[in-house]
Amino acid sequence: MVLVLALGDLHIPHRASDLPPKFKSMLVPGKIQHIVCTGNLCIKEVHDYLKTVCPDLHIARGEYDEETRYPETKTLTIGQFKLGVCHGHQVIPWGDLDSLAMLQRQLDVDILVTGHTHQFTAYKHEAGVVINPGSATGSYSSITYDVNPSFVLMDIDGLRVVVYVYELIDGEVKVDKIDFKKTTTSNA
Amino acid sequence: MSISPVPMEATMPETASCSEGPRRFGYLRGVQWRIDLGILPSSPSSSIDDLRLVAANSRRRYAALRRQLLIDPQVLKNGSCSPDVVMDNPLSQNPDSMWGRFFRNAELERMVDQDLTRLYPEHGSYFQTPGCQGMLRRILLLWCLRHPVYGYRQGMHELLAPLLYVLHIDLELLSEVRKVYEDHFTDIIDGFSFHENDWTHKFDFKKLPEYMEDCNGSESPVKINSLGELEPKIQTIVLLSDAYGTEGELGVVLSEKFLEHDAHCMFDALMNGTGGAVAMAEFFSPSPFGGSHTMFPPIIESSAALYHLLSIIDSSLHSHLVELGVEPQYFALRWLRVLFGREFALEDLLVIWDEIFAYENTKFNKPGTNDAESNVGVLNSSRGALIAAFAVSMILQLRSSLLATENATSCLQRLLNFPVDVDLLKLLAKAKSLQALAVEAINSTPLLILPRLHGRRNAGFTKAHIPSLDLTSPRTTLNMAHESYWEERWRVLHMEEERKQGSAASAEKQVPNRKKGWSERVRLRLSRTKCDPFRSKATFRKKNETDEGRKNIGGDVDFGHKIPAEVEEQDVKDTNFSTSETRCSSGCPGNEENSSNISDLSTPVRGTNDYVNMSGRSSVASNFSAEENDTDSVNFEPLQANPESSPLPVSELDPDDDTLNSTQNYHSVIKQAAGIKERKLLSDKFQLFWKFGRNINEGTSDRAAVSEDAIACDSGSDCNNVAGSSIVNGCNSTSGISKAEIIDQNLIFSLSDLGQSMLENIQVIESVFQQDPDQMGSLENCKNAIVGEGHITAMAALEELRKISNLLSEM
Numbered sequence A: 001m002v003l004v005l006a007l008g009d010l011h012i013p014h015r016a017s018d019l020p021p022k023f024k025s026m027l028v029p030g031k032i033q034h035i036v037c038t039g040n041l042c043i044k045e046v047h048d049y050l051k052t053v054c055p056d057l058h059i060a061r062g063e064y065d066e067e068t069r070y071p072e073t074k075t076l077t078i079g080q081f082k083l084g085v086c087h088g089h090q091v092i093p094w095g096d097l098d099s100l101a102m103l104q105r106q107l108d109v110d111i112l113v114t115g116h117t118h119q120f121t122a123y124k125h126e127a128g129v130v131i132n133p134g135s136a137t138g139s140y141s142s143i144t145y146d147v148n149p150s151f152v153l154m155d156i157d158g159l160r161v162v163v164y165v166y167e168l169i170d171g172e173v174k175v176d177k178i179d180f181k182k183t184t185t186s187n188a
Numbered sequence B: 001m002s003i004s005p006v007p008m009e010a011t012m013p014e015t016a017s018c019s020e021g022p023r024r025f026g027y028l029r030g031v032q033w034r035i036d037l038g039i040l041p042s043s044p045s046s047s048i049d050d051l052r053l054v055a056a057n058s059r060r061r062y063a064a065l066r067r068q069l070l071i072d073p074q075v076l077k078n079g080s081c082s083p084d085v086v087m088d089n090p091l092s093q094n095p096d097s098m099w100g101r102f103f104r105n106a107e108l109e110r111m112v113d114q115d116l117t118r119l120y121p122e123h124g125s126y127f128q129t130p131g132c133q134g135m136l137r138r139i140l141l142l143w144c145l146r147h148p149v150y151g152y153r154q155g156m157h158e159l160l161a162p163l164l165y166v167l168h169i170d171l172e173l174l175s176e177v178r179k180v181y182e183d184h185f186t187d188i189i190d191g192f193s194f195h196e197n198d199w200t201h202k203f204d205f206k207k208l209p210e211y212m213e214d215c216n217g218s219e220s221p222v223k224i225n226s227l228g229e230l231e232p233k234i235q236t237i238v239l240l241s242d243a244y245g246t247e248g249e250l251g252v253v254l255s256e257k258f259l260e261h262d263a264h265c266m267f268d269a270l271m272n273g274t275g276g277a278v279a280m281a282e283f284f285s286p287s288p289f290g291g292s293h294t295m296f297p298p299i300i301e302s303s304a305a306l307y308h309l310l311s312i313i314d315s316s317l318h319s320h321l322v323e324l325g326v327e328p329q330y331f332a333l334r335w336l337r338v339l340f341g342r343e344f345a346l347e348d349l350l351v352i353w354d355e356i357f358a359y360e361n362t363k364f365n366k367p368g369t370n371d372a373e374s375n376v377g378v379l380n381s382s383r384g385a386l387i388a389a390f391a392v393s394m395i396l397q398l399r400s401s402l403l404a405t406e407n408a409t410s411c412l413q414r415l416l417n418f419p420v421d422v423d424l425l426k427l428l429a430k431a432k433s434l435q436a437l438a439v440e441a442i443n444s445t446p447l448l449i450l451p452r453l454h455g456r457r458n459a460g461f462t463k464a465h466i467p468s469l470d471l472t473s474p475r476t477t478l479n480m481a482h483e484s485y486w487e488e489r490w491r492v493l494h495m496e497e498e499r500k501q502g503s504a505a506s507a508e509k510q511v512p513n514r515k516k517g518w519s520e521r522v523r524l525r526l527s528r529t530k531c532d533p534f535r536s537k538a539t540f541r542k543k544n545e546t547d548e549g550r551k552n553i554g555g556d557v558d559f560g561h562k563i564p565a566e567v568e569e570q571d572v573k574d575t576n577f578s579t580s581e582t583r584c585s586s587g588c589p590g591n592e593e594n595s596s597n598i599s600d601l602s603t604p605v606r607g608t609n610d611y612v613n614m615s616g617r618s619s620v621a622s623n624f625s626a627e628e629n630d631t632d633s634v635n636f637e638p639l640q641a642n643p644e645s646s647p648l649p650v651s652e653l654d655p656d657d658d659t660l661n662s663t664q665n666y667h668s669v670i671k672q673a674a675g676i677k678e679r680k681l682l683s684d685k686f687q688l689f690w691k692f693g694r695n696i697n698e699g700t701s702d703r704a705a706v707s708e709d710a711i712a713c714d715s716g717s718d719c720n721n722v723a724g725s726s727i728v729n730g731c732n733s734t735s736g737i738s739k740a741e742i743i744d745q746n747l748i749f750s751l752s753d754l755g756q757s758m759l760e761n762i763q764v765i766e767s768v769f770q771q772d773p774d775q776m777g778s779l780e781n782c783k784n785a786i787v788g789e790g791h792i793t794a795m796a797a798l799e800e801l802r803k804i805s806n807l808l809s810e811m
Helices: A020-025 A044-053 A095-107 B029-037 B047-070 B073-077 B098-116 B122-129 B131-146 B156-184 B207-213 B232-240 B259-275 B300-314 B313-323 B328-337 B347-360 B382-397 B398-403 B408-416 B424-444 B446-463 B473-480 B484-500 B518-530 B533-545 B547-553 B557-568 B575-599 B606-625 B629-645 B649-651 B660-674 B679-699 B718-730 B733-742 B744-769 B773-786 B789-811
Strands: A002-009 A035-036 A057-059 A074-077 A081-084 A111-113 A120-125 A129-135 A150-157 A160-168 A170-179
Touching: A020 A160, A020 B484, A020 B547, A035 A044, A035 A074, A035 A081, A035 A170, A044 A057, A044 B484, A057 A074, A074 A095, A081 A095, A081 A120, A081 B660, A095 A111, A095 A120, A095 A129, A120 A150, A120 A160, A120 B733, A129 A150, A129 A160, B029 B259, B029 B347, B047 B232, B098 B131, B098 B156, B122 B131, B122 B156, B131 B156, B131 B259, B156 B232, B156 B259, B156 B347, B300 B313, B300 B328, B300 B382, B300 B424, B313 B408, B328 B382, B328 B408, B347 B382, B347 B424, B382 B398, B382 B424, B398 B408, B446 B679, B744 B789
Parallel strands: A002 A035, A035 A057, A081 A111, A111 A129
Antiparallel strands: A002 A150, A074 A081, A120 A129, A150 A160, A160 A170
């Protein structure tokens, strides 16, 4: 029952001023055990805010982050799952599943969390899961202006991960749920 | 094991005040206590079978409870249980969601665990085992979930632990007996050796003599030659644990499997008092005991009763302690809350509790006293009297050392570090002898205690900080048990949206006893700093209590009925701010929604509007204050004047209209009057009219008689006059209704919004009342005028408010 929050591409203060209030009201300290952040926060204040939501914070460096000491990629193990975080601008073509799968094999992780495209996607392939939490503030990306704020909450329990996707569409928070089970033979 | 064996045959004579009754199961404490606490039938004639039946039922109840309340996280995963992911995701602020409950339970569990890890470390071999800790945790969790009013308090675990312990001891006795007699039955009978556990079958008493004769090689230490030689005690034990008796395994009274169930039942009975007077839960409750009107928490009352008893028995010691300023609750809190659990070792405690539970717990009926004079509620039984007497005898034990000190701190030190090497039996004997006196004391002079309490309270609370009194902790603990700030906001936001879309009434029920969250507290604080004019409104309430107020309301019979009734009953414990805030803050939402109706102002944050409105309100108040001569009723004016005008708009409405229509009419009228400049002022008053107007609508008679000069007395309300007249003239049916439909949805939305905010405000008041009375100190001037009279009225007025809000929200 470990709750892991995945978000990124906030671009505060350059492209957005803050998280949408509805999202902020949901991110209550005490419920979430880990945060993985794909990057582009961009400033320290956002880092501090995320720390108040959960002290266990893992960030990968995005191209606009002002903190230069974040790593390019990061891996961590939560329960039975190995997670990998990367911003995604390094993986070309941006958002391409095959390339991301390459990265996933490189990092040897079950769940890869990347961003940069500001669009939520979740792919499942035989080696694992690739999740893009989108942009939590809905800021524009290099590709498009039409961005809905979104983030992802993963509930890791044993060999099963339930991915809750929170999107702000037309002022309403929409939640969707995706189930992934890890087969024990994967990721040899 | 320390079991005090009481011969089964001896039946103690029943005295008037204590019923020691036949200590049928004196050697089986667990069973005896269950009988004493009222879980098992206590009449001497009830058979073992009856006991088993009752036990089985209680266990069934607990099992059902457990299934219902303990949330299995696995269940959360199965998507089928909740189709609506929006509601049931982990971050959902919806307090009703499974996840919400899960997190709340996790909070409770954390608190409980904190205490459990420190429970009885000297008996850690039993109490600190994971099995035992798990049982204790579950029992406490379930009890607290069932009784959200009390929540979990430190000390509850110490009440539960000895109960579990005695059950455990019983089981040890049982297994010993089994061992003794089991040996006997490993003999071979007819060439077969019985391995089954069915040793009651072996206790086939008819065959017993034959077996006895058959077995010659037995090395068993116990030789039973005949039925009669089997000790009755053992016989009972056997029957109580017979797996094939009534109700089968579920009915086995001494059962290891159902240890948790039994312990929970005992704990529940102890806390609830099972209909008697001594309900331990009351000692943990911050609110006044139901039947008493003293307004002090029961623990304070009981402590005062202790001192009262002490003063009767040993007045010099009593006066010495009082002089030093040693308030009884400093030490009595700990003594009473865990029933002396902290002062004595576990074995001694069991003996004490034996005695305490032996006394009956039925409330005393005092003929000739009315409700207002009852009593030191919680200790109002012979059991309670014994508790008080025992506490007093403890104090007397330390008499010499207490009299020797001239220092409150060292007195307290001595009281709180009760000597270990004390002769318990002597203490108990003394307590029993004092018990009769205690009964008399408790029965006779409840009122005397109160002014003393009051006096002491004023003095004591303002200067002395009570170290162990955790009356303020209810706020935090109950907050955790109830919704958090965000959850409340979510609720509010969602309800607004739902109504905007015209959807059906929201599924969420408004929880009436939700404690206030941050929002109200923030509002409370801010409003306190802001609303200085309200201080003068302090005597607001006092006026209301008098008949004069009733008279002033004038021709409006029903309304006059409502208002003074309402306000009279208001609890003025934390008089001023809370009550004035009731008015203003309950006014404000109405204000807001009116303005949203009228002017389509958006109200993004209710809080800010509140502040604005409150200042507007105060200006209204000051407008009115000029009129009144009597200083006391200076602030009653707004209440007066408003109600008088309030019937007007409503009176003209056809009483036959359903309330919705009428309020729609009402609001359409408001629209008509919308061109008025002093819109805010208008809505300030309208909120009152509107709120009371609803009452009036429901129970009102023809108001046409109410004259317009009633309006005229509103000094600063020209707009009111205009509105009033326009209402009188142009209102009612058709024109109103056509407009009504336009604002129909707004109305529903805003009405329920109002109800919601009224509820919030009620909670504000309530929790403010229950707060540390230190806050009263700041309002000294007004307080003295009001305190002592309006308590009851205030409380009931709150009830009225609540009813109003419920009605409103039902719309």
